[in-house]
Amino acid sequence: MKIGILGAGIAGLGVGYCLKKAGYNNFTIFEASDKVGGLARSFKWHGFDCDLAPHRLFTDDDEVREQLLSLTPMHRLRRQSEIYIRGKWIQDPVNAIEVVMKFFPRESMRIVWHYLFRDKHPETDFESLVLNKFGKGLNEFFFKPYSEKLFGVPANQISPVWGRRKIRVGGLKDIIRRKSRLYFKEFYYPDQSGYGAITDALFTHLKDEVKLETRLVGLEKSSDSARYYCTIQNGEEVTTEYFDVLVSSLPITLLLQMLGKTLNLSFRPAILTYLLINKPCITKNHWYYIADGEHKINRVAEFKNFAVNSLPEDKTVICCEITNTEGYSVEAVINELQNIGLIDPELIIDTKVVKIPEAYPIYDLEYENQMDEIADFCADHPNLHLIGRNAQFLHQDIDEIFGSGIKIAKQLIQQNKLVEVSVT
Numbered sequence: 001m002k003i004g005i006l007g008a009g010i011a012g013l014g015v016g017y018c019l020k021k022a023g024y025n026n027f028t029i030f031e032a033s034d035k036v037g038g039l040a041r042s043f044k045w046h047g048f049d050c051d052l053a054p055h056r057l058f059t060d061d062d063e064v065r066e067q068l069l070s071l072t073p074m075h076r077l078r079r080q081s082e083i084y085i086r087g088k089w090i091q092d093p094v095n096a097i098e099v100v101m102k103f104f105p106r107e108s109m110r111i112v113w114h115y116l117f118r119d120k121h122p123e124t125d126f127e128s129l130v131l132n133k134f135g136k137g138l139n140e141f142f143f144k145p146y147s148e149k150l151f152g153v154p155a156n157q158i159s160p161v162w163g164r165r166k167i168r169v170g171g172l173k174d175i176i177r178r179k180s181r182l183y184f185k186e187f188y189y190p191d192q193s194g195y196g197a198i199t200d201a202l203f204t205h206l207k208d209e210v211k212l213e214t215r216l217v218g219l220e221k222s223s224d225s226a227r228y229y230c231t232i233q234n235g236e237e238v239t240t241e242y243f244d245v246l247v248s249s250l251p252i253t254l255l256l257q258m259l260g261k262t263l264n265l266s267f268r269p270a271i272l273t274y275l276l277i278n279k280p281c282i283t284k285n286h287w288y289y290i291a292d293g294e295h296k297i298n299r300v301a302e303f304k305n306f307a308v309n310s311l312p313e314d315k316t317v318i319c320c321e322i323t324n325t326e327g328y329s330v331e332a333v334i335n336e337l338q339n340i341g342l343i344d345p346e347l348i349i350d351t352k353v354v355k356i357p358e359a360y361p362i363y364d365l366e367y368e369n370q371m372d373e374i375a376d377f378c379a380d381h382p383n384l385h386l387i388g389r390n391a392q393f394l395h396q397d398i399d400e401i402f403g404s405g406i407k408i409a410k411q412l413i414q415q416n417k418l419v420e421v422s423v424t
């Protein structure tokens with residue numbers, strides 16, 4: 001049985017690695033780029049290992065943690081992060097007592113008052129979910145401006161599903177008790193080569209199976225058999241290959257479009273601005289959020305603070321993530337950082353811009369209907385498996401995706417008795 005795997009990010013590489021580890025290797029991984037890693041890749045710049053915005057590994061899944069740690073040497077770091085909001089710095093994750101103290105009396109009284117006397121709303125969208133859980137004060141203070149900046153959609157046009165997944169606390173009481181997976185205190189990070197070391201390590205086991213610079217440009221399912229015919233482009237060369245099973249990590253909109261189904265879903269692009277600064281460090285934080293709506297930057301990462309390998313001592317690199325890209329310019333990013341008091345523009349030695357066309361699946365109000373349509377479509381395609389952030393249209397981290405990869409590989413092997421077939 002021939003398996004085609006589309007995309008060599010953590011999803012595609014994870015499935016390939018698990019298949020091969022189990023003894024099956026009749027599969028090919030097609031990757032459009034000249035590198036593996038997708039959104040979890042890293043690159044070297046001025047001696048620093050840079051990721052695509054802050055990336056860190058934390059997981060509750062023991063099997064995933066053990067497998068990833070056995071692949072890549074990693075160190076544990078104690079999370080160091082902050083939130084800049086209304087001109088002040090507060091801890092991340094939020095410490096309710098600190099918020100009350102720092103924003104006393106006006107904002108804190110407002111947050112507490114609106115929490116205690118909040119009305120119950122039908123939970124039809126993200127904003128109503130937040131109003132029910134936290135009240136108007138905290139919604140206007142943090143949730144509304146940050147979610148609108150991230151998605152570019154009014155909070156009452158964002159699906160409540162996103163809120164239920166992202167805000168895994170019951171309400172203000174749970175924030176005070178700090179009860180959520182979001183409150184992880186420590187995380188893992190590779191010892192060498194940035195976060196991309198994880199996918200690089202997977203690639204070392206899959207050199208024969210991954211075809212780089214090979215893009216899927218067309219896809220058809222044969223009417224007389226369950227086979228998929230993939231049209232693949234490598235440079236000028238265009239070929240067609242068939243597969244009995246397809247595992248895709250490509251954006252769901254692109255893949256289904258090729259199979260004749262148009263979805264009403266879209267992705268929010270991000271622009272990452274990297275700044276090389278002539279200063280040993282900017283802060284001790286791994287990352288910090290800029291929560292206010294009037295600032296365009298969402299998050300800043302400082303890679304030196306993740307690393308244990310030797311790096312240029314007198315310089316540092318930061319990365320600013322922006323999803324509200326309207327009127328974007330490097331100068332505007334620098335101005336914003338200067339206004340917040342983070343950097344002196346005179347100290348910037350070099351800049352670099354990386355664009356991510358599909359950074360965040362947008363959970364608008366159409367999301368649930370579209371997910372139902374995808375489920376119906378997939379029911380007619382039992383040999384098509386969707387995996388990963390953009391293929392499943394889910395804000396997943398790599399531990400969750402790698403975990404799904406283990407499951408898909410096990411399922412393919414068991415259902416089709418693949419390992420016996422490959423041995424005979």
Ligand SMILES: Cc1cc2nc3c(=O)[nH]c(=O)nc-3n(C[C@H](O)[C@H](O)[C@H](O)COP(=O)(O)OP(=O)(O)OC[C@H]3O[C@@H](n4cnc5c(N)ncnc54)[C@H](O)[C@@H]3O)c2cc1C
Nearest residue numbers: 007009010011032038039040055056215216388389397398
């Ligand atoms: C800003 C940001 C911060 C994040 N922070 C974290 C974090 O802290 N921790 C964490 O674990 N995760 C984090 N994530 C999530 C994590 O990066 C992703 O979930 C994960 O890397 C997605 O892997 P994937 O394999 O599903 O998709 P991708 O990495 O997108 O891989 C898909 C691959 O398919 C290839 N491709 C696309 N079209 C074609 C085609 N037509 N033919 C062939 N190949 C094609 C692409 O080049 C790509 O390599 C973050 C993501 C973002 C955007």
